[in-house]
Amino acid sequence: MKDFWLLPQLVRSWVWKPEINSLNYWPNVGLHSARTCWVVISDISRGDLNLRAMSLVYTTILSIVPLLAVSFSVLKGFGVHEQLETAMMRSLLNFGAEGMAVGEKIIEIVGNVKAGVLGSLGLALLLYTVISLMQKIEDAFNYIWHVPQIRPLAQRFSGYLTVIIIGPVLVFTSLGISASLMNHRIVTSLSSVEPIGAVINIAGSLVPVLLVIAAFTFIYVFMPNTRVRVLSAVTGAAIASVLWHVAGWAFTAFVVSSAQYTAIYSAFAALIFFMLWLYIAWLVLLVGASVAFYHQNPDRVTLERSNLILSPRMRERSGLIIMTEIAADYFTERDRPTTTQLAQRIGLRNETVSDLIQLLTEENFIVATGDNPPQWLPTRAPASIKISDVLNILRAEGEAGTLSPDSVKTPPSLEAILTSLDSTQQNTLDGKTIADLVGQKNQTETALAAE
Secondary structure, eight states: OHHHHHHHHHHHHHHHSSOGGGSOHHHHHHHHHHHHHHHHHHHHHHTHHHHHHHHHHHHHHHHHHHHHHHHHHHHHHHTOHHHHHHHHHHHTGGGHHHHHHHHHHHHHHHHHOOHHHHHHHHHHHHHHHHHHHHHHHHHHHHHHTTOOOOOOHHHHHHHHHHHHHHHHHHHHHHHHHHHHHHTSHHHHHHHTSTTHHHHHHHHHHHHHHHHHHHHHHHHHHHSSSSOOOHHHHHHHHHHHHHHHHHHHHHHHHHHHTOHHHHHHHTTHHHHHHHHHHHHHHHHHHHHHHHHHHHHHOGGGOOSOOSOOOOOHHHHHHHHHHHHHHHHHHHHSSSOOOBHHHHHHHHTOOHHHHHHHHHHHHHTTSEEEOSSSSOBEEESSOGGGSBHHHHHHHHHTTTOBTTBSGGGSOOOHHHHHHHHHHHHHHHHHTTTOBHHHHHHHHHHHHHHHHHO
């Protein structure tokens, strides 16, 4: 029994004690994968992903009819809306007769949603409900990727409608093509020839998995308001696809073996199972996004999970570095830096840099471009931005109108010392601007390159 309680400590030591950079390639990959699993499970155990998944379940239930109505309307134009109905009914087979009844009722309600009956206001509310669901999904992915800013309104509207309109067309067109190919006369005749038949059967089994990976990859690349590498998105999508099919198999087995719940809850059983399946589906999707995040940011795979809080000295130093980097790119031909690029240059986390950028933006030192993700520019010439002004803003962060140095009763002797320190700093920085820091930075880089 004592050995059993020692097992978690042994596993923890085995996963986190070795120096990963000293290992060969495959042991390095295996240990990094184990650590990634550790931090993802840690995120789930803290409850943040669970709460996001439950929130999305609630929003999905409210938005499912408008979402399907919009998708049906688009697919009708392509003549493939029946494939959406078939796919939805097939997904509800796990819930038994009650699930099929729910699916038929949803299709009936969606069929009654007509633009002419709704009117302009009703159609606007329908689109607003769908876009709200997409925004909720983006918020969840931004949380995982530690991105505080959501897309601008215009980009949200155009981007979400792109997913809603083009997404179903691509997915169900792919399903239709794969189904047509598998039922084609040539493919059917080749299926009877071995070993070609076995290869075709394996390929037919892999098609649904590959389609799920492709769909998840698209979501992971598009939904977060940051740049996601395709390889990281594919990695997260592959893990999520495996979890998706395992969860589907396990959930089907659970529903089949839970006849007592149907007897207890009667007509509500299908709704309860449907909500439970939505929760599992969203949790799987968010877990895959978390895997993609840690794959792209291996430095975040650490045992310590607490958020970093900058000291006043680090806040001043980091804020000035951010201003220097943004001004340096402003003077050169390089692309304007994004929040992620600034975080990588400085060696801080995205959310920490985002907080400093938000402060500098509010004080009108920098401004975002219209790109996605946003890039950063100084609001005026760096030669007109005084270092002392930036430092004063960084030092005064968090001071409210009722809580400032003037509101604290300071002894005269201490007040004299603090005033002297402020005067010394002011004299040291007198006349110096961000442009001077950029010049010093460029001189240092030139000297290092010469060496």
